[in-house]
Amino acid sequence: MLDVSRSVPTHSALAQRWPLWLPPLVAAFYPYLLDAFHHLVKSDGRIFPEAALLLLAAFAVPALGLYLACRDSGIGAEQTRARRLALLLVATPTLYCFVGVNLYMLGVPVADGWVWTPAWLALALLATFRTPATSGDLDQRPTPLRVAHGVSGALVALFIAFHLFNHLFSLAGPEVHAALMERGRQVYRSPFVEPLLVIALLFQVVTGLQLAWRWSVRGGDFQRMFQLASGVFLAVFILGHLNAVFVFARTWAGIETDWAFATGAPTGLIMDPWSIRLLPHYALGVFFVLAHLGSGLRVVLLAHGMARRNADLTWWIGAGCASLVSLAIMLGMTGLRLD
Numbered sequence: 001m002l003d004v005s006r007s008v009p010t011h012s013a014l015a016q017r018w019p020l021w022l023p024p025l026v027a028a029f030y031p032y033l034l035d036a037f038h039h040l041v042k043s044d045g046r047i048f049p050e051a052a053l054l055l056l057a058a059f060a061v062p063a064l065g066l067y068l069a070c071r072d073s074g075i076g077a078e079q080t081r082a083r084r085l086a087l088l089l090v091a092t093p094t095l096y097c098f099v100g101v102n103l104y105m106l107g108v109p110v111a112d113g114w115v116w117t118p119a120w121l122a123l124a125l126l127a128t129f130r131t132p133a134t135s136g137d138l139d140q141r142p143t144p145l146r147v148a149h150g151v152s153g154a155l156v157a158l159f160i161a162f163h164l165f166n167h168l169f170s171l172a173g174p175e176v177h178a179a180l181m182e183r184g185r186q187v188y189r190s191p192f193v194e195p196l197l198v199i200a201l202l203f204q205v206v207t208g209l210q211l212a213w214r215w216s217v218r219g220g221d222f223q224r225m226f227q228l229a230s231g232v233f234l235a236v237f238i239l240g241h242l243n244a245v246f247v248f249a250r251t252w253a254g255i256e257t258d259w260a261f262a263t264g265a266p267t268g269l270i271m272d273p274w275s276i277r278l279l280p281h282y283a284l285g286v287f288f289v290l291a292h293l294g295s296g297l298r299v300v301l302l303a304h305g306m307a308r309r310n311a312d313l314t315w316w317i318g319a320g321c322a323s324l325v326s327l328a329i330m331l332g333m334t335g336l337r338l339d
């Protein structure tokens with residue numbers, strides 16, 4: 001229910017509540033950064049400096065979400081809501097793909113922005129004017145949920161290691177990438193492994209979102225908020241990716257989930273007005289999944305008595321490597337070849 005006493009706020013009250021309306025407002029306009037980028041590159045295939053800046057701005061949207069999530073570590077219902085909205089902003093690039101694939105399958109006859117932007121603006125209004133419920137308290141003990149999430153995550157990491165290693169071979173060309181994928185498929189698409197993999201990933205999504213909801217009651221340092229933010233991104237990424245592979249491609253469209261599917265061939269990720277959204281989605285998916293595993297490792301190292309300085313340093317090295325892997329895969333997917 002709308003709280004009528006708060007429904008006509010003064011300017012200063014609105015200004016004070018900016019942490020509630022800013023994240024959904026920024027998310028509402030995310031698609032237009034990609035549209036503007038596409039507009040600048042499409043004519044002759046060259047990328048102008050302005051276009052590169054627009055792509056950077058698209059990456060700045062989740063970075064802003066992370067900054068806002070770290071900004072206020074206060075306790076209180078309004079702070080919790082602001083923090084959760086900031087975490088949702090981090091997931092914007094992957095949520096936009098998820099929404100786009102489903103609108104396409106539903107045959108919605110308008111551009112995605114006509115659904116996306118009003119939905120976020122409505123959320124901005126609701127978040128600003130609807131009184132938040134009390135957010136409860138945080139139980140910091142190591143619960144079975146956390147342990148189960150970590151153990152299952154370590155198992156899923158085996159598949160992820162192969163999957164990303166496979167995508168690194170895009171630098172050697174589609175044929176090499178396809179040959180390696182064919183060998184991996186013998187294992188991960190076998191009738192025994194594939195259902196287990198999907199169940200394990202869905203388990204990660206459900207337990208991860210529960211943990212993020214619980215931990216976002218309180219703020220924390222950068223490391224803690226990064227772990228939550230990357231987890232929220234990955235929950236949406238995994239749902240969207242499984243939906244794209246299993247529901248959209250293999251069931252709805254009946255197409256092969258191969259190199260052409262992954263790279264939006266023949267037009268490619270950069271030149272296609274729809275597929276450009278896959279660039280931040282994949283790049284951040286790779287970065288966040290590796291850095292999130294690093295966050296888990298950091299927690300384990302701290303629990304085993306490693307000095308915080310060393311555990312943090314380990315995480316930073318891991319995050320640096322994650323960025324490089326992500327960059328290498330994206331360069332391979334957009335045409336760079338190491339002959």
Ligand code: HEM
Nearest residue numbers: 160167185188189194238245257258262282285286289329
């Ligand atoms: C650049 C990033 C990525 C690209 C381009 C990509 C692309 C693909 C492609 C083409 C497939 C179909 C594979 C096949 O038919 O054998 C696939 C399947 C899959 N991907 Fe990814 N992926 C990426 C990142 C990730 C990440 C980060 C995860 C996990 C968090 C993930 C999880 C999966 C899973 C579980 C499957 C289903 C495997 C199966 O067929 O049983 N992917 N992906």
